[in-house]
Amino acid sequence: MATPEELMLRDLLDKYASVEVDRAYSRLYPEQGLASRMFAYFHGALNDLFAFMNSKARTNRHFNADESRRLIALMEEIQDARTILRRVGMGFEVTAVYTAVLDYCKTFLSESYGSGIPDDFKRIELVKYEPVFISSETEIRLPDRWKSVKLKMVGEGAYARVYEFTDPEYGSKFALKRAKRDLSEADLIRFRKEFELLKKLRFPYVLEVHRYSSDRHEYTMEHCDETLAQYIERNNARLSFETRRRVALQFLYGLYYLHSKGYLHRDVSYRNVLVKRYDGVAAVVKLSDFGLIKELDSEFTRTNSELRGTILDPTIQSFKEYDVVNEIYSIGFVLSFIFSGRRDIAACRGAVRAIIDKCVAHDRASRYQSVRPIIFEIEGLSSSALGSRSEAPA
CATH class of the missing domain: 1.20.1440 (de novo design (two linked rop proteins))
Structure with a gap:
């Protein structure tokens, strides 16, 4: 009935x-x-x-x-x-x-x-020429099964929308990223390349993707609960130093792995790091949103000179010259946010502040030249490294 x-x-x-x-x-x-x-x-x-x-x-x-x-x-x-x-x-x-x-x-x-x-x-x-009614939920038919599931829109960027759904057979949540209808052919190629790259990357702290649909220009991927920004701001008052250090190291391990494979993310930010939640404040971070990624020593994307991204190194003049030290700059901002809960780059104190200052130094030669030494220094921090108790988000 x-x-x-x-x-x-x-x-x-x-x-x-x-x-x-x-x-x-x-x-x-x-x-x-x-x-x-x-x-x-x-x-x-x-x-x-x-x-x-x-x-x-x-x-x-x-x-x-x-x-x-x-x-x-x-x-x-x-x-x-x-x-x-x-x-x-x-x-x-x-x-x-x-x-x-x-x-x-x-x-x-x-x-x-x-x-x-x-x-x-x-x-x-x-x-x-564009919709004025935006549904937060639609449907997809699961491949290889005569079954449809409802999609709920959970995010939107310049090029794609992200939905979540529950597979009824496994009772597990998945995410689906769908390219917007008005994308150019070049942007659709870039969207497909993002999937193909992620499919090659297998690491605990990099988002996992599953299947691409050429008909609808979309792909399914691992489900995460929130962005790093949402996780930190929601839990900031109860995050211990050890939890912050663990989150920071997962973030750094993911980037070190990416760099070791010959890629630069080029849009490292609070929103492009996702979090899978577990009981309490336990979490695993996942690098995501690889739309601006570049292969070292080659032109992976069509963007040669136009500066894009959320946290941009002020010393860079064009995306064509983007290198590891430019990525280190944005890493400094994310680390500062993880340890302080604030987006003020000067919020941290003590040994953590010294690490962040070296990441964002105006003189690029004075910065860390790779992620590995940052990992060593974060691993060696003691619980007194913040100099003072972290504050609530501003």
């Missing part, structure tokens, strides 16, 4: 199964799972009404009664759909621009005799 939630979802989707949808909008929602047709219908209906409102604002500043009632009813439909989808664990968001427009329209719309358009009305910029 179907649950109430299943019946609600079935009725909602059946309602929009046969509505006429302009292909100009349906093409924007191929990845939104079961609700794709509904989102396309909402998008097209909103744009029609917004275009009419723009036209009336230029003439008699009166939004007709029929259109006023239609827009009020449509806003209620969108809210009802959101309520139902949230109840079944799916949910969606409306982009900030259209959310602001709808909130503004609520201040003057009337169901009787039409609506006067306010004097402060500004022309609505219609969104026609």
Whole structure:
């Protein structure tokens, strides 16, 4: 027997199964799972009404009664759909621009005799070539099995979105990274190369990937619970020095392994180190997000001169000249954050501060020239190395 939630979802989707949808909008929602047709219908209906409102604002500043009632009813439909989808664990968001427009329209719309358009009305910029309804969950069919699972979006970057799902056969969580639809051919090649590189790397502190789908430009990978930034900030008050040192060493071991294989990450940051949580504050860190990686002494990516990345060495002029000492600079910032819980590079004291200062020295010749000596020094630290107790995040 179907649950109430299943019946609600079935009725909602059946309602929009046969509505006429302009292909100009349906093409924007191929990845939104079961609700794709509904989102396309909402998008097209909103744009029609917004275009009419723009036209009336230029003439008699009166939004007709029929259109006023239609827009009020449509806003209620969108809210009802959101309520139902949230109840079944799916949910969606409306982009900030259209959310602001709808909130503004609520201040003057009337169901009787039409609506006067306010004097402060500004022309609505219609969104026609990108989605305005973003689902936090969709579906994939598991390979080699006649079974689909729900995806929940957990992260987004410039080139891809990351989802999580639970494999029902194993009861284990996995992650899926999917390239965005508007990527150029060159970026899709780079995305595939990122997977192929990760597939070759096998190390406890580097994210493991599993399978690539050329049809959807996506790949499955090991699931992690949060970023290093989230882990440190959530646990900072109860992290012992020994736990911080263990996390720092795992981070450094991962980079040492990467460098030993002839690669530079080029975007070492708090968000590109992920954490698998265990009981209490126990954790294992995983290097991730290898989109800017470069093979030493070769051009692994298309980026030659444009500087990219989160923590950039101020002494570097172009990505083409990026080398190990530039990576050491960003390593210093991450180590400082691990030991202090603060993003202030001057937050640490004592022996830890000396190590960090050597990582970020303006004179590149004065920096560590590889990760190995940093590992030796971190391994040799005593619990008094911080000089004072670490503080809560600023």
